Amino acid sequence: xxxxxxxxxxxxxxSVVKGEASRAQVAQLLRQxxxxxxxxxxxxxxWHIAAQRIDTSLGKFPGPSDVSQQxxxxxxxxxxxxxxxxxxxxxxxxRIEDRVAxxxxxxxxxxxxxxxxxxxxxxxxxxxxxxxxxxxxxxxAIPLGIVIGLSTSVHAxxxxxxxxxxxxxxxxxxxxxxxxxxxxYVSDDPMVAKSFVVSMITVSLCSLWPTLINTSVGVTSxxxxxxxxxxxxxLGWAEHVxxxxxxxxxxxxxxxxxxxxGIAWMVLIAAEMLAQxxxxxxxxxxxxxxxxxxxxxxxxxxxxxxxxxxxxxxxTMLGLQRWLVWDKQSxxx
Amino acid sequence: MKMILELSKVGISFETPRGSFEALKEVDLxxxxxxxxxxxxxxxxxxxxxxxxxxxxxxxTSGGAILDGKEVYEPGPERAVVFQxxxxxxxLTAYENVELAVKRVFKGKKSKAEMREWIEHNxxxxxxxxxxxxxxxxxxxxMKQRVGIARALAMQPRVLLMDEPFGALDALTRAHLQDSLMxxxxxxxxxxxxxxxxxxxxxxxxxxxxxxxxxxSATIGEVLDVPLPxxxxxxxxxxxxxxxxxxxxxxxxxxxxxxKVQPISLPIDSKKKNKKEERKxx
Ligand SMILES: Nc1ncnc2c1ncn2[C@@H]1O[C@H](COP(=O)(O)OP(=O)(O)OP(=O)(O)O)[C@@H](O)[C@H]1O
Ligand SMILES: [Mg+2]
Numbered sequence: 001x002x003x004x005x006x007x008x009x010x011x012x013x014x015s016v017v018k019g020e021a022s023r024a025q026v027a028q029l030l031r032q033x034x035x036x037x038x039x040x041x042x043x044x045x046x047w048h049i050a051a052q053r054i055d056t057s058l059g060k061f062p063g064p065s066d067v068s069q070q071x072x073x074x075x076x077x078x079x080x081x082x083x084x085x086x087x088x089x090x091x092x093x094x095r096i097e098d099r100v101a102x103x104x105x106x107x108x109x110x111x112x113x114x115x116x117x118x119x120x121x122x123x124x125x126x127x128x129x130x131x132x133x134x135x136x137x138x139x140x141a142i143p144l145g146i147v148i149g150l151s152t153s154v155h156a157x158x159x160x161x162x163x164x165x166x167x168x169x170x171x172x173x174x175x176x177x178x179x180x181x182x183x184x185y186v187s188d189d190p191m192v193a194k195s196f197v198v199s200m201i202t203v204s205l206c207s208l209w210p211t212l213i214n215t216s217v218g219v220t221s222x223x224x225x226x227x228x229x230x231x232x233x234x235l236g237w238a239e240h241v242x243x244x245x246x247x248x249x250x251x252x253x254x255x256x257x258x259x260x261x262g263i264a265w266m267v268l269i270a271a272e273m274l275a276q277x278x279x280x281x282x283x284x285x286x287x288x289x290x291x292x293x294x295x296x297x298x299x300x301x302x303x304x305x306x307x308x309x310x311x312x313x314x315x316t317m318l319g320l321q322r323w324l325v326w327d328k329q330s331x332x333x
Numbered sequence: 334m335k336m337i338l339e340l341s342k343v344g345i346s347f348e349t350p351r352g353s354f355e356a357l358k359e360v361d362l363x364x365x366x367x368x369x370x371x372x373x374x375x376x377x378x379x380x381x382x383x384x385x386x387x388x389x390x391x392x393x394t395s396g397g398a399i400l401d402g403k404e405v406y407e408p409g410p411e412r413a414v415v416f417q418x419x420x421x422x423x424x425l426t427a428y429e430n431v432e433l434a435v436k437r438v439f440k441g442k443k444s445k446a447e448m449r450e451w452i453e454h455n456x457x458x459x460x461x462x463x464x465x466x467x468x469x470x471x472x473x474x475x476m477k478q479r480v481g482i483a484r485a486l487a488m489q490p491r492v493l494l495m496d497e498p499f500g501a502l503d504a505l506t507r508a509h510l511q512d513s514l515m516x517x518x519x520x521x522x523x524x525x526x527x528x529x530x531x532x533x534x535x536x537x538x539x540x541x542x543x544x545x546x547x548x549x550s551a552t553i554g555e556v557l558d559v560p561l562p563x564x565x566x567x568x569x570x571x572x573x574x575x576x577x578x579x580x581x582x583x584x585x586x587x588x589x590x591x592x593k594v595q596p597i598s599l600p601i602d603s604k605k606k607n608k609k610e611e612r613k614x615x
Binding site: 223225226228229231232233234235243247250326327 | 410437
């Protein structure tokens with residue numbers, strides 16, 4: 001038994017199970033699990049109390065129980081939607097088989113299912129959009145940040161622009177992006193939907209900046225000693241960047257990436273709401289327009305989902321950072 | 334003895350916000366192949382500046398350094414530098430740090446297996462074979478400095494430049510590393526220029542001690558030959574009259590002839606250095 005090495009954090013749990021926990025271990029467990037649970041319970045309780053006291057034109061503000069009920073409703077709707085879709089394709093296949101049997105020359109035409117997307121479909125759409133937008137932003141921001149960090153002249157030339165565009169809200173970009181995409185992105189058989197492109201570009205434009213700025217700061221602060229090592233070894237430009245600059249700046253780059261992903265997710269929801277582009281934002285907007293007695297509960301589910309997904313995205317980046325970055329201290333929080 | 338390196342009338346001025354600051358003036362020095370030279374002088378006098386000019390990291394304003402008959406105008410691995418604070422890449426292991434240098438210097442000249450052997454050989458020279466796969470934050474300060482020395486040695490430099498290589502270490506570790514360095518120098522016969530603040534270290538290790546006057550416009554004050562036979566043993570030397578005479582000469586130079594008088598206005602960062610030094614010397 002003792003030959004198996006356990007990860008450190010399991011140890012206090014094991015001791016509690018074995019009934020040999022020390023006082024310090026119990027206290028540690030209370031802090032690790034007890035306090036967050038306590039905080040959560042307090043929040044749910046206060047929410048419950050407050051919800052009953054808020055009256056809106058659509059009825060009472062949704063409390064915890066309404067929300068959990070809406071979760072199951074949404075799930076049921078999702079299942080129903082999927083069943084309908086399956087039935088649609090089955091019917092289509094049967095129809096095609098019949099026609100081919102009757103007329104062997106018939107070239108089958110298959111249509112896509114066009115039912116309205118469920119809550120879970122919207123989550124997937126939003127996730128894909130945010131990842132694409134974030135990816136585009138990173139692919140632009142990291143190399144650009146490295147160039148800016150390496151050259152004081154490029155920095156001087158670009159700094160005013162960065163400062164100018166950094167604080168621009170996504171809502172201001174949206175109309176411009178929409179018009180430009182409509183004008184430029186014209187094809188009879190588009191690979192991806194226009195709305196997707198609009199959301200993605202808006203997300204990229206807004207989430208670019210933290211990565212760009214952090215990367216350039218990280219590159220600027222490469223230790224002079226390491227630069228000297230590189231000079232003594234006569235590393236070429238590319239090798240200098242690859243072997244000295246990027247590893248040195250990686251902790252800062254990741255800090256920037258995490259900030260960017262957070263912003264990307266926030267911006268996306270706003271863009272989807274405003275532009276009626278498919279995704280969680282549109283779900284919220286549709287429910288708001290819908291205005292049934294259940295709408296507020298469903299919006300609340302979306303709010304919590306948005307928060308949860310944002311949290312999970314951040315944790316994923318943190319995991320990636322811990323895995324990739326040599327400086328484990330930089331990835332503590 | 335064959336001359337390998339010559340400093341001829343080296344002078345350098347730094348442009349500062351308060352005008353030009355002449356750090357070095359007319360530094361002249363000839364160094365023979367295989368010689369071990371120490372540079373000693375008060376803090377801020379310009380020792381690092383001399384070394385950096387030889388390394389090519391700084392450009393002399395007048396005069397210059399000539400290595401094997403060619404003027405030095407950029408850094409290069411034939412003048413390997415051991416930096417004061419090790420300067421290892423923190424994301425690479427000891428082995429990989431040395432490998433980076435070896436790959437640069439011996440690309441196309443050594444096979445993969447030969448490189449591997451050469452890296453391991455150099456790490457074993459500094460007694461670091463057991464911790465080859467550790468990263469800098471997993472080893473002690475003395476071990477880091479050893480890896481830094483191994484990296485420099487692995488470049489097979491014509492001249493090995495060391496800027497206070499043991500300055501940040503405790504006395505015991507320092508003594509260990511000094512012995513290692515003497516050993517390596519005897520085996521390989523490298524030409525070495527080492528900056529130090531430690532008079533005993535200078536006398537123990539060097540063939541000649543170059544003593545620098547205080548800045549601004551610092552230059553070489555005296556050069557002392559240390560004719561002690563090698564191999565040298567620190568315990569036996571403690572009572573050696575010749576050793577003590579050499580020591581005395583350096584101390585006299587530093588504390589009588591070049592007594593540090595506090596000038597009224599100094600560039601900010603050398604003021605800081607002076608404070609550090611006052612603490613050091615009580
Ligand atoms: N880049 C620079 N710009 C301006 N002044 C400089 C610069 N580098 C060095 N100096 C000045 O040149 C003088 C010599 O500096 P240097 O670092 O060579 O001293 P040092 O002898 O190595 O000191 P220490 O023993 O403390 O390392 C100092 O007065 C310092 O302030
Ligand atoms: Mg110095």
